[in-house]
Amino acid sequence: MPSAPLRALLVLNPKSRSGSSADLDAGLALLRDAGMEVEEVASSSPEETREAIRSRCGEFDLVIIGGGDGTISSAAGVLLECKLPLAILPLGTANDLARSLGIGNDLQQAFSVIAANHRRQIDLGEVNGKYFFNVANIGLGVMVTRELSDEVKQRWGVFSYLRALGLALARSNQFRVRLMIDGQKRVLRSIQLAIGNGRFYGGGNVVDDDSTIDDGLLNLYSLRPQRLWELLTLAPLLRGGRHDLARRVFNTSGREIELVTVPEGMEVHADGEPVTRTPAMFRVLPRVLEVVVPQDAPGLSANGPEAAENNLSGQ
Template identity: 40%
Template sequence: MIRLRALLLINRKSRQGEANAQTAVEQLRDRGVDVLEGRFDAPEDVPAEIRRHADAVDVIVLGGGDGTLNLASKAMMACGKPMAVLPLGTANDFARTLLIPTDLAAACDNVVDGIDHGIDLGLCNDVHFLNVASIGLAVRASEYRSDAAKKWFGSLGYAANVFSAVRDTRAFDAEISFDGHTERLHSIQVAVGNGRYFGGGLAVSSDAALDDGQLDLYSLKPQPLSSLIAMLPGLVRGPHKAMQGLQLFEGTAFHIRTEEPMDINTDGEILTATPATFRVLPQALTVKVPQRYIDRYGSGKSSSAA
């Protein structure tokens, strides 16, 4: 029997990184996987490790959060090898979308037994994103992130940061062009989603999916904090077009202009700004997904919340 060869990339210098890496190596070898451990000093070195070793392995196993996966996405797209995810971050929105288990042993099972599945990648100007790119509230909320908030609030930490940021976020005007027409928005947040979840469990749309060849855009209208709190359950389930206080659009590309350049948060990092063009790159990556994802969604846009 031919043994599966895997490149394992986990930052041993991160919190609990050493223990997670050791456990992952043991779990994978127990499942008959030949493990090649990549060595790197910082997450920014992950793409170089992928390029260095991709030709020698069958699958690349990335342990970390959405930021690590984002950093790896361009190199993964170039090497053409399937990616398997060990969700070791705080939010793990990408893994949540694809129903990849957060339990490390179960995630290692998915490395071996998972099904190769093509997914889309988003592109904002020249920056790739897996989940969501945002303008407005999400940018300000990212400035309030802290290790303490992650520890005590977990996936709710992002929502708490958003509400803290409301008082400091000014409404802005934006012009979006897509599918041959233009919309003018007055907004406190514009989010463009490739995937379903962002911010630790908020959903960009009630039917967003990583494999539908579409981007989902929503604009949140200025409103009192009490109204935003009332909207939170709907933002967790995923907005729909009938939802008050919000505008929702779909397309394969969007162009967004604002009166002044505004920062854009892509998968938690501020790497570009408006004016911006957003595009979807269909089937750009291959990811190991569990059979239950295929059973539930098959391929294409999902019809209910995960």
């Protein structure tokens, strides 16, 4: 007997920088030709996205989210709650999660990946009980996010991140941070601290050259206070995740990272959205979410789940 069709819920954020209706129609036809039953629902807020998934938790085999990183990140908790796999249509500005998964920015490529339905388990980051896929920021990264209005992102696209960085650099202030990284203490002065679960953030910047979204680790870097021209000379290293080559950057990784800042109560943004304030407890949740990825996804560990298990066991 023929197998039952895979039932997919497609949640679209109409505010995202998206492809044309024709692109979506062609992609949906591809999914249906592959034997999927796809039901579409529009969502204009994270609350609507979560409710659309939760209210019909047992009716679908897969959730496809079309939107940006913030839209996708806001659904992480309900996906875990419902034990539903995730597929992505990269309709946002940066699409950093799609990059980390090896999907990229091409909409038709993303539809082809979903039609093939190859899956892997990935990690989630958590800060003060809030989930994130890519990166959480304190300091300069938060100021960059403040400069990124919907209007700016629509007008400038991925270059909006470069524009926002330039504006934020002129206003950055230093802060003190006390870290506890898997039980090891460290005290720093910083202007920017980032903790990454995925590989990419901020429109294609690399968290760490060795990072993957299924390695069972969080990667941290902190920029020491420095002059504007010194920051600008670091730009190529920051873009490529080679912070380890610069003495003005502190790098480490771990499974649990606790931090306290002076001043207290600094904003923490994750995947481009405000989620909490310091003090903050970060941890990685290894391989807790199933996602649809390319067969040979370049953004994942070369040896799949076995590589992540080795990181967790310390081998």
